[in-house]
Amino acid sequence: MTHDVDQNPLPPDTRGEFSFPEKHAFDAGYGLSEETIDYICDAKGEPDWLRDFRKAALRKFRDLPMPLHWAPEEIGGVDFEQIRYYLAQGTPAKKSWDEVPDEIKRTFERLGVPEQERAFLAGVDAQYDSETAYNNMREELSKKGVIFVNPTEGLTRYESIFRPWFGKVIPVGDNKFSALNHAAFSGGSFIYVPKGVKLAQPLQAYFRINSESLGQFERTLIIADEGAELMYMEGCTAPKYDSATLHSGVVELVALKGARIQYVTVQNWATNVYNLVIQRGIAMEDAQVRWIDCNLGSRLTMKYPAVVLRGRRARGEVVSISLARDGQLQDTGARMIHAAPETTSNIVAKSISIGRGRASYRGEVQVQRGATNCRNRTECDALLLHAESRTDTYPAISVHGDSSGVQHEASVSQVDEEMLFYMQQRGLTRAQAMSLAVNGFINDLVNEFPMEYSVELRRLIDLEMEDSVG
Amino acid sequence: MSLIVKNLQARVKDGPVILRGVDLEVPKGEVHAIMGPNGSGKSTLSKVLCGHPDYEVTGGSAQLDGQNLLDMSPDERSRAGLFLAFQYPVEVSGVSNANFLRAALKARMPEGEEPDAVAFYKRLRATMQRLGMDPKMTARAVNEGFSGGEKKRNDVLQMLILEPTCAILDETDSGLDVDALRIVSEGVNSLRAPFRSFLVITHYKRLLDYIAPDVVHIFHRGRIVRTAGPEMADYIEQHGFDFLKEDDA
Incomplete structure (x- = not known):
């Protein structure tokens, strides 16, 4: 992690808020190879087990096919060789608002986002503000034993908590993009909330557009121990500018017995970004996982937050809003895997298609063998604003046994x-x-x-x- | 002044000609009724005056208080003081009556200003009471799931709140029972003022028993073919529109 302090337009008194390491720029170049991974591991100073892990993931990534059997053809626009896999400090982060695309800049100005947050987009000033709030909160939370760090820190400082769950909810070989993320991940969050600790206020993670967190392959692991509760908010409301073409994050949630996790995303990427994100939570006995998901930006988004209902009476929920404008495809939805008896799930997905925008709902509800007396309710509604707007619905439902009830409702209005x-x-x-x-x-x-x-x-x-x- | 329509001609876009030269003048302070057989183009006249996108004006002019309506978008016409109580008020799902009206009032105010919430709700509730509407309707989505009569009442509610300078009522009486007709008419009459004009489009005389017109126009085949006093409505009540056949001959 480096930062070019000399090019930093911050006034000197605020620079102290940042913990910049010495002045170096890392650029792993285009394409992903073993050498790239060595470069990333060296740059991040990672342990050997992770280096091996990443390389194994790379082999998996190469072996796995593109999920073309169901992915929209737009995914063919992703060229893995044209992607830079690790950029720490440097050229991609624009130094002036003049370099930020007009549509995003204008949106921000009209949103009236404070001056600090504007600068944050350029990777500097607003980071000060987020960092202050973050630090304040972290101090308060750390007294309770809460951990809120990036995954690199998580796996080095808290290996005994981090490692048992890392890559367990979403395995390396789940699909091509999970393998890619395992190989190249950088940035994101690692959160642990100890037994019985209930956070009254949400944890907010603002994306940092400095060299460290400009990562396109962010990685988040949240573990709520027994009876713990938290809400996590991905601060994408202030849309982050990213010159990259691919954003492929992996988010794993673990809600142990009686725990509750709410995960909120408001995604407003620039419209040149392929947003292929895998989000999955596991809910143990009496636990709840709730995804609140809003997709406004990106060229193509493929995202289906999932809950694996592993323990008795676990509950999963997805609340999803998508907005698809000209040139956008929002392929979103939800997955609910009922793997234990008396588990319940609820999916509400609404999409809006504007102009030639396309929104698809893709959902999977699975009630597995032995999972008796489960309930699911799915509602997906689409609103079309123009004659050329488009929406599609692809529900997949499989139910074992006859003691469970699954309900699917869909509507299209104009x-x-x-x-x-x-x-x-x-x-x-x-x-x-x-x-x-x-x-x-x-x-x-x-x-x-x-x-x-x-x-x-x-x-x-x-x-x-x-x-x-x- | 007020509403002046000269030789107005319009057609359905890429479709048949409906208005064939309408001449009409509704001075301020007056109520004019338009009666005519089904399909004569009465409703089209109201929509064309308000700028409905389905129609294309092919000739003539329409002015409200000296402003050229035909150059204005539908919302500009509304803000200029023109109001249409729809024959079939439209459902706006998810938008509450109160929010809709507040948005409409806000649209009339300088940018950045909003109607005072307390005063607005007070006035809204009082107006609804006058119209015999359930106060719970403030929170219900505009016209969604409303009966035909409730929709008509709701349109009149909007008129009373927005206080237009020229109101067109398009068959507002249809779907109303006698009590509702009386209540709605009282609402309309309460708005009658020397600075305001009304154009009441109706098929039947019964509405005109409540909202007494100063002038009655007969509409036929896309034009006004007769203009007379209120007694014309009585004549039509008794004899129907048969006399128009002479015009066709």
Whole structure:
């Protein structure tokens, strides 16, 4: 981890807030090979077991086919040789707002994101603000034994907690992209909440656009010990700028007996990013895992948060909102694997397609042998804003035994001209009318988001509507 | 001044011609009724005046208080003071009545300003009470799951809140029972003012028993073919529109 301090536009008094190591730039170059992995391991100073682990994952990655049997053809746009796998400090992080794409810059300005957060996008100033909040929180939490660090720190300082679960919820060979992440991961979070500790306030992790966390392959492992509770929020509401073409994160959640984990994401990537993320939680007896997921950005997103209901009476939930504009495909959904009796799950997914945008719901509900008296309810609703907008639904349901109940409801609706005319006749501009209609459609789900996120979400939607009306 | 329509011609986009030269003048303070047989184009006139995207104006002019309506978007026309109580009010799912009206009021205010929430709800509740509406309807989605009569009442509620300078009522009486008709009409009458004009489109005279018009126009084949006093409504009640056949001959 390095940072070029000399090029840092921060005033000197705030520099102390950062723990920059000495001045070096790392660039593993294009493509992923054993040499790349050695380079990454050397740069990060990782133990040998991890080096071997990464290399084994690389072999797996090469062996596994692209999941073309079901992935949308757009995934063919990913060229693994044209990707840089490790960049610590350096050229990709823009040094000025002038280099940030206009659409993102404009969005930020209109969002009124504070000056600090703006600078954070450039990789410096807002990091100060997030870091302060983070540090304050960390101090408070560390007294309770809570661990909140990046995975590199997690695997070195807390190996005995980290390693037993690392790669266990999402194994290396789960699919090509999990193997890729295991081979190349850098950045993300490692969280451990001890037995019975219930966090009253959410943990917030803002993506850091400095050389360390510019990683395209972030890795998050959250372990809630027995009876522990936490909410984790991925701070992507302030959309992060990334010149990279591929973001392939892996998020593993472990909710031990009676624990509760809520994981909130608001994703607003630039529209040149392939966002292929694997998120899976495991819920033991009486535990709950809840994914609240919102996808606004990216070129292609493929993301299906999953819960493996491993213990009796475990509960899984996915609340999902997707917004697909021109040139975007949001292929999102959920997976619920009922592996124990009396487990319950709930999926609510709503998508909005604007212009030629496409939103797909892909869901899997599985009730395994021996998992008796399970319940699932799935609701997926699509809203189409224009005649050329598109939505698809691909539900897969498999149920063993006859003691379980699985319910699937789907609907497609349209914002039609009559409705817009009606609203316009009352004085609302076309953009205001569309915003109101779209907000109305997702209103009940937006309320599931923490307050600050739901406010941001509504504002983002307003902006999208203004842009789509032109 | 007020609403002045001259030789207005319009067609369904890529479709048949509906309005064939409408001439109409509704001065401020007056209530004009438009009556006519089914399919004569009465409703089209109201939609064209409000800028419905299905229609294309092919000639003529329409002005409200000196402003050229035809140059304005539907929402600009609304903010200029034009209101349409729809023949079939549209459902807006997920958007509560209260939020919808607040958004509509806000759209009339300078950017960044909002209606005072307390005063707004007070006024909304009082107006709903006058119209005999359940106060719970503030939280219900606009027209969603409303009966036909409830939708009409809801449109009149919007009119009373938005206080337009020119209101067009398109068959507002259809779907209303006698009590509702009286309540709705009282609401409309309460808005009558020297600075406001009304255009009441109706098939039946019964609405005009409650909302007394100053002038009655007969609409036929896309034009106004007769203009007379309120007694015309009585004549039509008794004789129907048969007399128009002479025009066709």
